[in-house]
Amino acid sequence: MAQIKNIFIICGEPSGDLLAGDLVQAAKKLDPEIKFSGVGGANLEKAGAEIFCNIKELSVMGFFDVLKKLPKFLKLKQLILEKIDAHKPDAIIFVDFSGFNLRLAKAINKRIPAIYYVSPQVWASREKRVNCIRDFISTMIVLFKFEEEFYKRHKIKACCVGHPLIDLARPSLKKQEMLDELRIGPNQKVIGLLPGSRKQEIRMVLPLMLKTAQLINNEIPNTQFIIAKSPSLDAQVYQKECGKSTLNLKVVDGKTYDCLNIADFCLVCSGTATLETAIMQKPFVIVYKMNLLNYLLYRPQVKIPYIGMVNIVAGKKIVPEFIQFNARPQIIARTSLGFLQDPGQTKQMLEDLASVKASLGSPGAADRAAKIILGFLRK
Numbered sequence: 001m002a003q004i005k006n007i008f009i010i011c012g013e014p015s016g017d018l019l020a021g022d023l024v025q026a027a028k029k030l031d032p033e034i035k036f037s038g039v040g041g042a043n044l045e046k047a048g049a050e051i052f053c054n055i056k057e058l059s060v061m062g063f064f065d066v067l068k069k070l071p072k073f074l075k076l077k078q079l080i081l082e083k084i085d086a087h088k089p090d091a092i093i094f095v096d097f098s099g100f101n102l103r104l105a106k107a108i109n110k111r112i113p114a115i116y117y118v119s120p121q122v123w124a125s126r127e128k129r130v131n132c133i134r135d136f137i138s139t140m141i142v143l144f145k146f147e148e149e150f151y152k153r154h155k156i157k158a159c160c161v162g163h164p165l166i167d168l169a170r171p172s173l174k175k176q177e178m179l180d181e182l183r184i185g186p187n188q189k190v191i192g193l194l195p196g197s198r199k200q201e202i203r204m205v206l207p208l209m210l211k212t213a214q215l216i217n218n219e220i221p222n223t224q225f226i227i228a229k230s231p232s233l234d235a236q237v238y239q240k241e242c243g244k245s246t247l248n249l250k251v252v253d254g255k256t257y258d259c260l261n262i263a264d265f266c267l268v269c270s271g272t273a274t275l276e277t278a279i280m281q282k283p284f285v286i287v288y289k290m291n292l293l294n295y296l297l298y299r300p301q302v303k304i305p306y307i308g309m310v311n312i313v314a315g316k317k318i319v320p321e322f323i324q325f326n327a328r329p330q331i332i333a334r335t336s337l338g339f340l341q342d343p344g345q346t347k348q349m350l351e352d353l354a355s356v357k358a359s360l361g362s363p364g365a366a367d368r369a370a371k372i373i374l375g376f377l378r379k
Contacts, residue, residue, distance in 0.1 A: 005031070005377055008089045008112075009038040009049060010080065010104065012058045012097035014197040014232045015272035017041035019118055019366075020095045022164050024049050026370035034374075037087075039076070041232060052083065056232060058100075077104055084112060090377055093117055094137075102129060105136040113138040115373055119158075123150045124312075125301040130154050139376055141369050144313060145359070161368040162361020165272070169279040171261040178258045182226065182250055189223045189340065191216065192263035192282070194256065194273045197230040199237055201269055204289045206241045208327055209267045212287075213247055215333035220340065227251045228259040265340055267332070274310040274319070278353045279360070283339050283346045286310075286321045287332060295324050310356055318352035 007027075011020045021043030024036050028048055037050035039058075045051045053076055058069070077100070084092070091113040094101035098120030105114050119142045122129045133140065133156060140158035142148050151158035173181070184190060191213065195206040206227075213225045225247055229238055231254040238251050252259050260266065260277055266284035268277050277284045286308040290298075304312060311317050322332045339345050 004033045004035060005091075005374075006035045006037070006087060006089045007373075007377075008080070008084065008092040009036050009040065009044065009095065010092065010097065010101055011038075011040050011044065011095035012055050012100055014041060014055070014230055016096040016118060017043045017055055017232075018168065018272075019164050020044045020093075021047040021049075022168060022366040023093070023095075023117060023369055023373075026366040027373060029367075030370055030374055037083075037089075038092075039080070053079065058097075073100055076100075077107060080104060081107060084108065088112070091115055091138075091373075093373065096120070098122075098129065102132050102136075106132060108136070110136065110138075113376070115139045115141065115376065117141045117369060117373075118143060119147050119151075123147065124304045125298070127303070130156070139372070141372055143360075143365065146313075159372055160361075161372070162365040163275065164365040164369075165275055165279055166357075166360055166365065167363050169257055169260075169276045171257045171280075172255065173258050173261075175261050178255075178262050182224075182252070182262075184224050184262070187222075189220055189265075190263050191223055191225050191336075192259045192266040192268075193225060193227045194259075194266060194268045194277070195227065196269035196271060196273070197232060199233060200290070201271075202233065202237050202241065204291070205269045205287055205327075206238070207244075208287055208289060208329060208332070210241060210245045210247065210249075211329035212267060212332040212336065214245065215329055216336055216340070217247060219333075219337055223248075225249050226259050226263070228256040229253045265336060267336065270307050270309075270321075270323070272309070274308045275313075275356075275360070278310045278319075278356050281350060281353055281357070283349045283353075284319060285332060285336055285339075286319055286323075287327055288321075288323050289327045290324070292324075299324075310353070313359060314352060314356050318349060318356070 011017050017040050024047035039053045041055045093115045096118040114137050116137045142158050142160050143163045145160050148158045148160040193209045217223050229251050260280040268284045270286050270288040320335050
């Protein structure tokens, strides 16, 4: 009788939790007996994993936020190492969250096979981290073809499965159903605000987006602004910022893809949401701001010309980026109005976004990743 496989899986942010949950579902379809436990959130738990630490308070933004939460991270690392010693899992899967996961991989030091799903962005900054991956990671499963090529150049075996968001980025309601649910009229322009999934991002980015929205509304009155709320954050985080605005705002919880589906245009925080918006084929601009000290610390380490994943994949700037000092409501609004008022600009962006979507691979990325993982475990 075959032994039931026991796998640990570790993610630390909502985007990682989404992809981890998708991966676990795919693995359980192939092997219903396989057991998963680890660090995650609602998606991982819904997929059937046993969660021994919830990610709700783990998400960080920048060096100084990491310092504040360092005792919590050290305690979590020790907990995971103790659980590895006690339960002796067959393997551990790291999902993104590189600041924590690469240190954990080093501490595990090959006691169990380590699989990395959703590569750290070592190709963008701090490339020396690739040495840790070579020394302590058994298998790399990556989402982008350029990542596979990057690891091959560094003599590290990596397999590209495509991006799981091709399957996941789909609305749950028809467009008219969502418009009716939110009581949005047929003649209203709808602009989606996606300010991120971390508390720090909401505090830094949402005020910028709301000031930009006010300027857009001055030019296009009766515009409906909808804020896609991350289900991992408390509503009060949004209410504090929205309470300062006189705009007609609707905060929609846990329906990002439905919000994107009804939007005519979007303001999007840099991160996974840029790819989600690209897949949903919606014109948008990228907005990002962080604590100044964090920015001054990290910016010199970034070796690529763009911050938005959609532009990195495209290899050129197809979506305008407004980062840190350039993240000013006046210029963001002016650029956004250019797209809203010029169908030619929007048409060109949508063509470019379609090319990015096509480059992300065919549906079934999580299934392909699960097959690789189960095949690895059978060796």
